[in-house]
Amino acid sequence: MTTAGDRQKTTYREAIRQAIREALNRDERAFVMGEDVGRYGGCYAVTKGLLQEFGEERIRDTPLSEAAFVGAGIGAAMAGMRPIVEIMTVNFSLLALDQIVNNAATIPHMSGGQFAIPLVIRMATGAGRQLAAQHSHSLEGWYAHIPGLKIVAPATLEDARGMLWSALQDPNPVLIFEHVNLYNMEGELAADAGPVPLSGAVVRRPGRDLSVITYGASLHKSLAAAEQLAAAGIEAEVIDLRSLRPLDDRTIMSSLARTRRALIVDEGWRSGGISAEICARLAEQAFYDLDAPPSRLCGAEVPIPYPKHLEDAAIPQVDTIRAAAVELVRPQGRSA
Amino acid sequence: MTAKPHLNRAHARHLLEQMLRIRLFEERCAELYTQQKIRGFLHLYVGEEANAVGVMGALSGDDSIVATYREHGHALARGIAMGPLMAEMYGKSNGTSRGRGGSMHIFDRPTRFYGGNAIVGGGLPLAVGLGLAEKMRKGSGVAVCLFGEGAVAEGEFHESLNLAALWKLPVLFVCENNLYAMGTAIERTESETDIHRKAEAYRIGSHRVDGMDVVAVEAATRRALECIRAGAGPQFLECMTYRFRAHSMFDSQLYRDKAEVERWKERDPIRRFSEWALASGLLHGEDVVELEKKASAEVDAAVAFAEGGAWEPVADLCRYTLMDAVPT
Numbered sequence: 001m002t003t004a005g006d007r008q009k010t011t012y013r014e015a016i017r018q019a020i021r022e023a024l025n026r027d028e029r030a031f032v033m034g035e036d037v038g039r040y041g042g043c044y045a046v047t048k049g050l051l052q053e054f055g056e057e058r059i060r061d062t063p064l065s066e067a068a069f070v071g072a073g074i075g076a077a078m079a080g081m082r083p084i085v086e087i088m089t090v091n092f093s094l095l096a097l098d099q100i101v102n103n104a105a106t107i108p109h110m111s112g113g114q115f116a117i118p119l120v121i122r123m124a125t126g127a128g129r130q131l132a133a134q135h136s137h138s139l140e141g142w143y144a145h146i147p148g149l150k151i152v153a154p155a156t157l158e159d160a161r162g163m164l165w166s167a168l169q170d171p172n173p174v175l176i177f178e179h180v181n182l183y184n185m186e187g188e189l190a191a192d193a194g195p196v197p198l199s200g201a202v203v204r205r206p207g208r209d210l211s212v213i214t215y216g217a218s219l220h221k222s223l224a225a226a227e228q229l230a231a232a233g234i235e236a237e238v239i240d241l242r243s244l245r246p247l248d249d250r251t252i253m254s255s256l257a258r259t260r261r262a263l264i265v266d267e268g269w270r271s272g273g274i275s276a277e278i279c280a281r282l283a284e285q286a287f288y289d290l291d292a293p294p295s296r297l298c299g300a301e302v303p304i305p306y307p308k309h310l311e312d313a314a315i316p317q318v319d320t321i322r323a324a325a326v327e328l329v330r331p332q333g334r335s336a
Numbered sequence: 337m338t339a340k341p342h343l344n345r346a347h348a349r350h351l352l353e354q355m356l357r358i359r360l361f362e363e364r365c366a367e368l369y370t371q372q373k374i375r376g377f378l379h380l381y382v383g384e385e386a387n388a389v390g391v392m393g394a395l396s397g398d399d400s401i402v403a404t405y406r407e408h409g410h411a412l413a414r415g416i417a418m419g420p421l422m423a424e425m426y427g428k429s430n431g432t433s434r435g436r437g438g439s440m441h442i443f444d445r446p447t448r449f450y451g452g453n454a455i456v457g458g459g460l461p462l463a464v465g466l467g468l469a470e471k472m473r474k475g476s477g478v479a480v481c482l483f484g485e486g487a488v489a490e491g492e493f494h495e496s497l498n499l500a501a502l503w504k505l506p507v508l509f510v511c512e513n514n515l516y517a518m519g520t521a522i523e524r525t526e527s528e529t530d531i532h533r534k535a536e537a538y539r540i541g542s543h544r545v546d547g548m549d550v551v552a553v554e555a556a557t558r559r560a561l562e563c564i565r566a567g568a569g570p571q572f573l574e575c576m577t578y579r580f581r582a583h584s585m586f587d588s589q590l591y592r593d594k595a596e597v598e599r600w601k602e603r604d605p606i607r608r609f610s611e612w613a614l615a616s617g618l619l620h621g622e623d624v625v626e627l628e629k630k631a632s633a634e635v636d637a638a639v640a641f642a643e644g645g646a647w648e649p650v651a652d653l654c655r656y657t658l659m660d661a662v663p664t
Contacts, residue, residue: 031472057472063502068461068495075465078450079400081472102455103462111443111451112434113656116663147657171659
């Protein structure tokens with residue numbers, strides 16, 4: 001028997017599944033739909049077993065029609081339901097871009113506030129599984145450009161478990177980006193783990209010498225890099241953004257006011273990406289706090305390639321994060 | 337023209353009145369556009385009124401509607417008051433969407449009017465979702481989706497028909513086939529120009545209707561709704577119609593013959609219906625005069641309502657981009 005507060009071994013995948021289960025039990029308006037979410041159990045096995053538990057009415061396998069089932073989620077949400085739509089991977093979400101950007105993000109405003117879209121869309125994002133250039137991109141920064149959407153990227157078990165419930169309570173369309181390399185992540189989670197707010201970055205590791213600003217799977221690489229840096233006498237503060245829209249400027253700027261150096265780590269591409277937005281905000285809001293130009297470590301400007309050595313080289317890794325941090329704090333070729 | 341049992345004098349007056357309201361509203365909108373009171377795009381429905389009036393007249397309050405950017409007629413026939421509608425055309429805060437949507441984005445919660453969608457084909461998935469919600473809640477409402485034949489070329493059309501048929505959802509698809517997707521004739525875009533046959537391919541009950549005949553449209557809609565409410569799944573109507581005016585106010589109509597327009601005008605749904613109703617004795621000449629006068633006065637009042645409306649304060653620019661709560 002478990003009691004509240006007990007910590008249980010679980011995975012990121014199971015934490016999301018438990019969050020979905022809890023949502024379906026607590027809110028009769030909630031249901032799941034997407035490709036292979038039922039009989040197959042979910043492309044990444046997140047919804048495995050839920051069909052048997054909740055039945056075909058609430059765990060709906062859809063045709064390969066992203067525009068139709070995402071649009072149907074929007075329509076059902078407007079009519080008072082609480083759909084949880086799963087899109088297999090971020091690249092496929094582009095087939096539903098019309099519905100997400102032209103309908104979900106616009107209708108509340110365009111209708112003068114008559115209709116809300118309380119819709120949750122979950123999707124896998126990111127590289128690291130050798131799935132090549134149509135299954136591995138990180139387009140969450142793109143979506144973060146769109147007013148009317150909320151964009152979150154849970155990186156921990158607590159956030160995976162707690163953000164889904166908050167997303168379902170939110171009156172706005174919330175897109176949840178789950179990095180593919182996190183699904184197998186193991187750890188302990190309180191049996192009574194509660195909701196986690198959708199906005200608000202968090203400092204995952206305090207430090208004095210630089211702020212590493214990141215999210216998603218890059219958080220764990222950044223934390224590993226921070227451990228190595230500590231051994232070399234550099235104390236990195238690691239900020240987990242958690243939400244890309246809205247961005248938590250206050251947490252970023254207050255960290256910068258202490259460390260005076262910023263390294264942004266993002267699997268997304270550098271040009272026009274969320275890292276560019278964060279740099280711009282640093283320049284606007286923290287210019288006089290900075291002791292060095294903001295630094296970025298981003299995905300290489302290339303479609304993600306298939307072979308492991310090239311895929312690894314295309315995105316930030318522990319050693320490249322460490323090197324970028326060292327360069328920022330103790331620049332080579334420049335006198336200190 | 338087929339007379340139906342329900343076509344008594346009161347109903348005939350209602351049908352004519354609704355079509356006249358739409359016609360006079362839109363003709364005034366065209367004038368207001370030249371006076372720059374209405375800006376942006378303005379897509380007029382003149383010539384197609386029988387479709388909106390025939391379809392909306394058959395619906396109940398539980399039914400929901402998704403329409404296109406040529407939706408003023410649908411909005412009026414659904415029962416949205418003309419004043420707020422005109423104010424929305426002006427962009428005033430007393431408009432249906434507080435002026436934020438304009439001509440192409442009429443929304444109205446009380447009448448379950450879910451827009452005003454200006455992405456061709458973009459409304460169909462929404463209607464599927466409205467139908468899904470209705471089915472999951474075991475309601476009796478039907479989601480009615482109106483779109484032009486141009487939407488048939490979009491992937492969203494095919495995805496939506498398939499999903500609605502697969503899940504047997506209470507959705508009525510109404511294709512208003514006015515033969516031109518903006519300026520491109522249907523035979524230049526479709527390999528199969530009999531649109532209703534595409535719906536048959538998805539095992540959806542499908543019929544072609546004379547969209548210039550308000551009684552035929554209403555009768556076909558009633559039959560389709562009966563099938564849907566009996567659990568037969570989605571139904572499809574292809575209403576053959578024609579827009580007498582340009583696609584929008586920017587259109588110089590180089591793509592069609594004046595003679596073709598004139599031929600279709602001979603089938604003007606208002607003239608045709610009123611001539612028939614007069615000849616059959618259902619209506620009298622004074623009915624027509626009275627209804628025209630009444631509609632004209634309603635348009636005058638709507639213009640006054642819009643003129644008297646305030647602009648949204650600029651301080652509220654970003655309001656409703658994110659909602660604080662789900663409206664109930």
